[in-house]
Amino acid sequence: MEPLKVTFKLGGMMVMPSNPIHLDALIAYAVTQERLPELEFDPQPISSLAEELPIEKYEQDGDWCWKASAITPNNVFERSSRHYTQRIDEDAYAEAAKGGFIQSGRKRGELERMSHAIKIDTLRGSQRNLLGFYRTARVDELVGYIVGDKDQISYYLKESGLITHIGPRRRQGHGKIVDVIIESDQMALEKWMLRVKPFKLLDADVEVFATTKPPYFDKTLMQTAFIPDFI
Numbered sequence: 001m002e003p004l005k006v007t008f009k010l011g012g013m014m015v016m017p018s019n020p021i022h023l024d025a026l027i028a029y030a031v032t033q034e035r036l037p038e039l040e041f042d043p044q045p046i047s048s049l050a051e052e053l054p055i056e057k058y059e060q061d062g063d064w065c066w067k068a069s070a071i072t073p074n075n076v077f078e079r080s081s082r083h084y085t086q087r088i089d090e091d092a093y094a095e096a097a098k099g100g101f102i103q104s105g106r107k108r109g110e111l112e113r114m115s116h117a118i119k120i121d122t123l124r125g126s127q128r129n130l131l132g133f134y135r136t137a138r139v140d141e142l143v144g145y146i147v148g149d150k151d152q153i154s155y156y157l158k159e160s161g162l163i164t165h166i167g168p169r170r171r172q173g174h175g176k177i178v179d180v181i182i183e184s185d186q187m188a189l190e191k192w193m194l195r196v197k198p199f200k201l202l203d204a205d206v207e208v209f210a211t212t213k214p215p216y217f218d219k220t221l222m223q224t225a226f227i228p229d230f231i
Helices: 023-042 046-050 090-098 150-159
Strands: 002-011 057-060 062-068 078-086 130-138 140-148 178-183 205-210 223-228
Touching: 002 150, 023 046, 023 140, 023 150, 140 150, 150 178
Parallel strands: none
Antiparallel strands: 002 140, 002 178, 057 062, 078 130, 205 223
């Protein structure tokens, strides 16, 4: 295991995430994607596929986290926005609802034939027609720090081809990665702490309620945590 600096070179605009993106989350995603075929022969929770990562752990007070920081932009050179429209084909939507392919509303189980919950409302909710927008930013580089196996980290973040975009709205082409540079950097021995952690390690850490290890989207794993107030 060695201290490393990871630099993502981006092309074009990206959408800034509402929550920090951690290096261990990206590696866990790549590991999971590569190991998905194993589930066909060995049924197990999908989250278990990334339980072991090529990253060093830090343990304290009976808990732990990966020694992998959140990734942050070096500079934001330009801010802009993108507009989009959403138009609902009411006839097609009605046919899909009638055929049972779509179930609207929050009601569980079978819906009554004449229930108001299956009405198509183009003014409110998920079926509404709208003109919306989202913010974008031009970021040339995203940087993170990690302590781990350089060869394996390089494979999952670069050679595997599994990580191609970073941030929200990747399907629209935002956050496209054009290069990944992984180099030895002794600063990673301290800068990996620039992340969400289940314990306070830095003077700048503030208390939050968050998930401290992958999968970060699993809200059932949220707990009292700490993160620097400038991330």
